[in-house]
Amino acid sequence: MHIAATLRRKLEQSFAPSRLDVTDESARHAGHGAHAGKETHFALVVVSDAFTGKSRVERHRMVHSVLAEELVVGGVHALALTALTPQEDRAA
Template identity: 85%
Template sequence: MRVAASLRQKLEQSLAPIRLDIRDESARHAGHGAHAGEESHFALVVVSDAFTGKSRVERHRIVHSLLAEELSVGGVHALALTALTPQEDRAA
């Protein structure tokens, strides 16, 4: 399974997001020492009721724990994460 598909599957199964945007930014890092080729740098926007009442740090911990396998050595090198409640997303 491709990395982006794995990210999507795990986040959808665990967080039932109202919105999930996954952007592969790996091409922007070509030539970077840690760029191992394709699917190494991602930007995520996750909007879920699961984040209600959670701090920004708690939200990031939740996502990072779900994606631990992909974030391990040799997997995803960089992850830009925006984790919002539906109310925060509507207000943005």
């Protein structure tokens, strides 16, 4: 399974997001932890009720906890993460 698909599956199972964008930005980072043809750098937008009442740091910790395996041994070098509640997403 591709890393992007694994990230998507885990985030969907854990947060039931109303919006989930998983963007592989690895090609933009060639030579900086990215290897040709490998998925190493991602931009994530996760919009979920699970983030209601949580600080930005708490939200990031929640996502990092769910994706711990990919971040530690799975080859993901970097995440650009936006974690919002549905209300915050509508206001943007």
